[in-house]
Amino acid sequence: MNILVIEDDQEMAGFVERVLREEGHSVSVVHDGDSGLSMARSMDADLMIVDRMLPRKNGLDLVREYRESGGASPALFLSALGDVDHRVEGLKAGGDDYLTKPFAPSELVARVEALGRRGGSETPITVLKVGDLEMNLLARTVKRGAESIDLQPREFRLLEFLMRNAGQVVTRTMLLEKVWDYHFDPQTNVIDVHISRLRGKIDKEFDRPLLHTVRGAGYRLQA
Amino acid sequence: MKLPLPSFARTTTFRLAVVHAVVFLFFTFGLLIYLFYSTAGYMRSQSVKELDGEVQALAAAFNSGGMDRLNQSVVERSSVPGPYFYVLQDPFGDTISGDFATIPDDLPVEGSRETNFTYQTLNRNGEVETRSANGIIIRLPNDANLMVAYDLGTRRQIVDRITRTVWTALPIGLAMSLIGGFLISRSAAQRAEQLTRTTDGIISGDLSRRAPVVGSGDEFDRLSERLNAMLDKLEHLMMTTRHAGDAIAHDLRSPLTRLRNRLEADLRDGDEADREESLERTIAEVDAVLATFNAILSLSRIQAGDAARFDTVDVSLLASELCELYEPAAEDDNLGFATEIEPGVSITGERSLIAQAMTNLLDNAIKYTPAGGALTLRVRTTADDHAEISVTDTGPGIPAEDRERATKRFVRLEASRTQPGNGLGLAMVDAIARLHRGNLELSDGPGEPPNTGLRAALILPKP
Known part of the structure; x- marks a missing residue:
């Protein structure tokens, strides 16, 4: 899968990148909201992983604007804010899943796989x-x-x-x-x-x- | 240029005292004026009435017995001491009888006319005194004249006395109202001053300071109570934050140290196979640390939480869903799982938190109840209209003296040390109950001693 990671924390971004590469995905990383949005629009990733708190444009706005301009790639939010209403905010903004930091690598991988799969088929399955x-x-x-x-x-x-x-x-x-x-x-x-x-x-x-x-x-x- | 007020004049005490005095003065003054006029008016109308009465009586005498009878009445009345004066003159202007030698005013051409005059008399000390009188002169049908008059001295004396009283009372009233105003407003200002001192103390770091509550239930007491409640909450939050730091250090340090030591040992010696097994154990332990960390975070969030995003939660529905989730686990552990759920019990709260609390109670019950035991999940409305969610089990229970402690963070009672867990379960239930303005009750379960079992009940106010 072609995955875009938008995360300002270098260490966290590196960790996510490493975990996903080990699973055989190709990963691009950007560190702020503005370049994240333009990257998301230009690269048509299979999945984007977005930190909620980003410099220049927060993750919620990023995904919202991306969706408004017709972007369809599934988005997974990463956030230290894990309350139910934070999740609801994330999903309302156009996110497809929400993962609270800290998380286990296996959790991230499992969710990425699930989302990537979902993005594939739009026709209803019976x-x-x-x-x-x-x-x-x-x-x-x-x-x-x-x-x-x-x-x-x-x-x-x-x-x-x-x-x-x-x-x-x-x-x-x-x-x-x-x-x-x-x-x-x-x-x-x-x-x-x-x-x-x-x-x-x-x-x-x-x-x-x-x-x-x-x-x-x-x-x-x-x- | 406006002069700056001296500092005492800027105090609430001074202002309130002045306002009080001015208001008091206006009221008193108005009251006295009213009293004066109503008394004077009453006395005037009274004397006019009495004068009328005299005239009527004498007229009756004239009508029944002519001049002789009238003369007789005038003589009789003049001889009685009193404030009334009479003079009767014949048609030719000669005085027949009465108190004066002549009528001291012009005579009416016909009918009657009112008269005001002064006369001189000897007072008690033998001095000549000029006094005024008011009366009426009547021309009788035979052209004789009759005067009936009333000495104004008594009335004037009363009015003078009232006037004097008013002028004496005013400054006394003013002084008293100033003093009263000062005393009243000073007590209010003192309470405000006490509050200021309390907040000063708190600002300088002494969070244990509380505003004084006198017990009068007045506005200041209520303000103090609210302020104290706010301070309690603040202090609680501060303590919580402080404790969270300690707790993280305490509960995360030991597993992390253990992990580090194991990894170091693996690095030094150990073959491939051992290493793999060790890594798996390491992952499991890191997961446990992460779970504890998440629990600490969510507990802190709950304890600092607000009720802003509360919604209606159907507790009965939630209980049956959780029952469905937990029943297989209970069955696997060879535990009986019964439910007694009153339908339609709902509260105002956050569904996920209520679910979390119920889950923690069910987790505990399943964890601590030995095989063959039983647990019961109940939802009902109490007699005082609260929602009660209780989980009872037949496990070892919690001794009465440990119950208070059991809801504290990281407290793991002796009996539970061997069980997995982070010691946050009941603390979290307790925090969730508090957030919903309810409480967590721990009591004996249905079992026989020594395994009395535990009944953990979440009592929450209904909307």
Whole structure:
């Protein structure tokens, strides 16, 4: 992916750049809001990562102006301001996701992958497929091979999110945010338990597991 | 050129005293004038009435018994001592009877006329005194003349006395109103002065100073109370900030030191395989440090928070959502999970924070309750119309003497040392409760001693 990073803190910018390069992305870095905006307009990145507090033009204004001038690249906000209303501000300004500093590299990578994927397909999908696992979004049915699988509504949403991000690592925090709409980390392993239930339904009876645990990061659904 | 006022004249005390005196003076003066005129007027109308009465009585005597009867009445009345004078003259102008030798004024051509005259008399000390009188002269149908008059001396004396009283009372009143005004406004100014001294003390760094509250419940007391409440909040915030620094140092330093030592050891010795495992543990530990750091930040934000962006939160709905999130985890730990949720309980607050508080309570319950136990999530409206969100468990509970301490930052009770956690959970619930003008109650759960269990209840005001 072609990623534009707009971050004034040199160290943080370097860290983000390194992490993303290791994942095989090509990264351009600028350090202030004005040049960030003109860069975003000219380079048509697959994804931009924008710090909220930037010299010359803050991140919110940058993304807002970029969207107003028709820019479509997904934007991920990075910010030390992590309250719910800060997130809401970010999303309202045209951001697609919001990551609070400090964050783990795996969290950043997972979100970048998820956003890059989302940017790709604009046509509505009605059927999701991972290996022999198939989800019909209209009929709200799931089957693996020929066998149909019965899921609770929340399990369905959980699996849907995993399938939409198939092949990518999704973190527990992302699941809690996107599937349950909570913006904090529980201390207990609630998410793991939900995952293991889901695993029991989609993987248990089958030879080849689809839902993998990525140590220290999260989960990945992959054929 | 305008002269600058002397400094005492600029004080509120002086100004209020002067205003008070002037207002008092106007009122007093007006009151006295009113008193004077109403008294004098009343006395005048009274004497006119009495004079009329005399005239009527004598006229009746004349009508019933002619001049003889009238003469007899005049003689009788003249002999009685009193402020009335009578003179009866025959049609030829000769005085028949009465107090004076003659009528001391012009006679009316017909009907009657009012008369004012002066006469001389001996007073009690034997001196000649000139006095004035007011009366009426009547020409009778037979052309005889009758005068009835009234000595004005008594009336004048009363009026004089009132006038004198007024003039004596005014300066006394003025002096008293000045003193009164000074005393009243000085007490007010003293309270203001006390407030000034308190704020001076605070500015110079003594945040423990408080404005005096006398207990009278007046405006100054209320001002002081609000000021003190504000200072409490400020002091609390200052302490919180100070504590946050200590807390970060305390809780982040040890894991970071541990990490550093391990990394250093890895660098010196250890083969590839060991190194990989060590790195994974390192990542896990750094994640824990980050989580603690985030928790410290959000706790500080909550404690410094404001209620500005509050919205209506359906607590019942939130509870059932969280129940759905937590039930599998409880089941996995072989814990019973029951809910008693009264539908439609809502409060004014921030959804994510309320969810955070409930999550922390559920996390604690699941963490500390041994397998085979049970937890219950309840939402109900209390008798005094508060929303109550409670989580009870059958774990070890918190001894009564530790409950107060348990809600402090980084306090981890002995029993919990072996469990993962950063010691911020209950502190955060407590802070969230306070932010919503509610409180966190910890009490015994449903279990039997020694495992009494814990009941943690979030009591929040309803909108």
